[in-house]
Amino acid sequence: MSYCLAIITQSGIVFASDSRTNAGSDMVNTCRKMYTLEKPGERVFVLLTSGGLSLSQSVMTLVQREFDQGSGLATCTTMYEAARHIGTLVRKVADLDREALERDNIPFNVHFILGGQIRGEAPGLYLIYPQGNPLQASEDIPYLQIGEVKYGRPILDRGVKYHQTTLEQATKYALISLDSTMRSNVTVGPPIDCVVYPTDDLKITLCRRFTNKDADLLEIQGQWERSLRRAITELPDISLTGTAPGFQAR
Amino acid sequence: MSYCLAIITQSGIVFASDSRTNAGSDMVNTCRKMYTLEKPGERVFVLLTSGGLSLSQSVMTLVQREFDQGSGLATCTTMYEAARHIGTLVRKVADLDREALERDNIPFNVHFILGGQIRGEAPGLYLIYPQGNPLQASEDIPYLQIGEVKYGRPILDRGVKYHQTTLEQATKYALISLDSTMRSNVTVGPPIDCVVYPTDDLKITLCRRFTNKDADLLEIQGQWERSLRRAITELPDISLTGTAPGFQAR
Numbered sequence: 001m002s003y004c005l006a007i008i009t010q011s012g013i014v015f016a017s018d019s020r021t022n023a024g025s026d027m028v029n030t031c032r033k034m035y036t037l038e039k040p041g042e043r044v045f046v047l048l049t050s051g052g053l054s055l056s057q058s059v060m061t062l063v064q065r066e067f068d069q070g071s072g073l074a075t076c077t078t079m080y081e082a083a084r085h086i087g088t089l090v091r092k093v094a095d096l097d098r099e100a101l102e103r104d105n106i107p108f109n110v111h112f113i114l115g116g117q118i119r120g121e122a123p124g125l126y127l128i129y130p131q132g133n134p135l136q137a138s139e140d141i142p143y144l145q146i147g148e149v150k151y152g153r154p155i156l157d158r159g160v161k162y163h164q165t166t167l168e169q170a171t172k173y174a175l176i177s178l179d180s181t182m183r184s185n186v187t188v189g190p191p192i193d194c195v196v197y198p199t200d201d202l203k204i205t206l207c208r209r210f211t212n213k214d215a216d217l218l219e220i221q222g223q224w225e226r227s228l229r230r231a232i233t234e235l236p237d238i239s240l241t242g243t244a245p246g247f248q249a250r
Numbered sequence: 251m252s253y254c255l256a257i258i259t260q261s262g263i264v265f266a267s268d269s270r271t272n273a274g275s276d277m278v279n280t281c282r283k284m285y286t287l288e289k290p291g292e293r294v295f296v297l298l299t300s301g302g303l304s305l306s307q308s309v310m311t312l313v314q315r316e317f318d319q320g321s322g323l324a325t326c327t328t329m330y331e332a333a334r335h336i337g338t339l340v341r342k343v344a345d346l347d348r349e350a351l352e353r354d355n356i357p358f359n360v361h362f363i364l365g366g367q368i369r370g371e372a373p374g375l376y377l378i379y380p381q382g383n384p385l386q387a388s389e390d391i392p393y394l395q396i397g398e399v400k401y402g403r404p405i406l407d408r409g410v411k412y413h414q415t416t417l418e419q420a421t422k423y424a425l426i427s428l429d430s431t432m433r434s435n436v437t438v439g440p441p442i443d444c445v446v447y448p449t450d451d452l453k454i455t456l457c458r459r460f461t462n463k464d465a466d467l468l469e470i471q472g473q474w475e476r477s478l479r480r481a482i483t484e485l486p487d488i489s490l491t492g493t494a495p496g497f498q499a500r
Contacts (some may be wrong), residue, residue: 150400154430158475159482172485180404196490206490220485225408227481232409234477235422235470240446240456 001187002147004033004048005177006115007170008125008137009162012198013115015046016174018147018182020189021053034193035060037067040203044116045073045082046195050147051110051130052101058093059086059110079124080134083114087132094130111146116197123199139163151184152177171196172220175210179221192217251437252397254283254298255427256365257420258375258387259412262448263365265296266424268397268432270439271303284443285310287317290453294366295323295332296445300397301360301380302351308343309336309360329374330384333364337382344380361396366447373449389413401434402427421446422470425460429471442467 004017017033033056035047047063049056063086066072072089076082090110098108108130115125125137127144137144142162145153155177160170171194181188190212195204210217254267267283283306285297297313299306313336316322322339326332340360348358358380365375375387377394387394392412395403405427410420424444431438440462445454460467 150434151404153434154401154404155478157434158430158478168487169482171488171490172482175488176482176485180408184400184403184407194488194490208488208490216486216488220488223485224481227477227484228405228408231474231477231481232419232422232426235426235473236466237418238421238425238444238458238466238470240421240444240458 001185002033002050003145003149003152003178003181003185003188004050004113004147005143005145005149005152005156005174006046006048006113006125006137007143007156007160007165007174008115008123009142009160009165009167009170010199011167012196012201013046013123013125014167014170014174015048015113015115015193015195015197016178017048017193018178018188019191019193020187022187030189030191032193034195035063036195036204036207037063037073038204039074041119042202043073043118044197044202044204046115046197046204047086048113048146049110052106052108055093055097055108055110056112058096059089059112062089062092077118078121079114079116079118079126080136082116082118083124083126083128083134083136086112086114086126086128087134090128090130091132094132113144113146117199117202119202123197148181148185148188152181155180167196167198175217175220176224179217179224251435252283252300253395253399253402253428253431253435253438254300254363254397255393255395255399255402255406255424256296256298256363256375256387257393257406257410257415257424258365258373259392259410259415259417259420260449261417262446262451263296263373263375264417264420264424265298265363265365265443265445265447266428267298267443268428268438269441269443270437272437280439280441282443284445285313286445286454286457287313287323288454289324291369292452293323293368294447294452294454296365296447296454297336298363298396299360302356302358305343305347305358305360306362308346309339309362312339312342327368328371329364329366329368329376330386332366332368333374333376333378333384333386336362336364336376336378337384340378340380341382344382363394363396367449367452369452373447398431398435398438402431405430417446417448425467425470426474429467429474
């Protein structure tokens, strides 16, 4: 399993991903799920992947080769076009592998998150499904997740607001969302990769890899747990009185 | 979908359940998923259910009929025996319905949580699977969940400790866990039923049903969100510096 997410606010985009990959419980490895492509001053892309590693690698091989040759993401004029292009490459890999996988009852499962900015355009953030169709993040839905998405979602639902959340806060939300997921599901694991992209930077300068021994990450985990316990304690006491009507078994 | 949970600590057990039931998206109804049986001073049981409503109702009909006749849970001498007995009744209903359901590709899905106390014994808390086998909560695993379990789990993993968490705190954890799940998944919905059982009470006196307009629940939701936002803001700032080795796409 994997867990990757990206949060878009009016000041930019935060990306974060775990690094655990496993094929059955006896084979747990570490593999980066975040890729960046940039032409500084002109265009920046960050890609996050979940699903079959063989499939995401095949797509990324095509993405990277094209980019190096000056085509594909290197020439798209809008983020929508870029997201559609990733979808086209996903479909190309589906043409190669889907039938053989399904013959052995293995689903064709690969998801991408694509975020970034092309000069002259606003930043954009998309999720690309295994079928190749793109979903765009918006002011109403300011974050996208792929992989093991449920554990880390409540904190995002409660806190992230497109117009109010700063990039610094969004970075903390992303780390807490990932940390909560790692804590509740052993198939999501460190290191955590993180990139923060401030609108109009058009290059990648803010990034970090957190291992499970990273002193700052441990400090954040500890302080977060203390804050949650304090928040629970500070909630008003709940009065529970008597038997509610119809509350007994039939 | 449903979400029910129970937390056991050294001072007792807290039970909480949502009330949404749906069969397809065009049929969303409200139905209680918590049942209590008691012989005050002698034995107390609380049951929570998830899965097919038709199946849990059939099991509960058997449970209640036996109890009223002075057999079944009315005569079990240990909580383990009571959990095993629920498993037996689940298997009885499986004998009635499983084959017909599976013929139409509907899984035989019904889960129970059973908690309570029999005089002379410590309180006990069990999860009974659709196959009828029981799983016991313990000091290491002080909570059990059924239904839509993922959204509400991180807060329990971070906060609930068998020896340290008070019953008042456990009640707040249960409500926050349920509220987080309702917020992230529309198929889990109010009212929330809640029972708190202090060890050796041997009767049920502390219970409450929270509708979605309950003033106390709204106050808790509001304060919780404010606390989370403050906790995020108070986390130390994260420094993100430069491009980590191997961080560019291949």
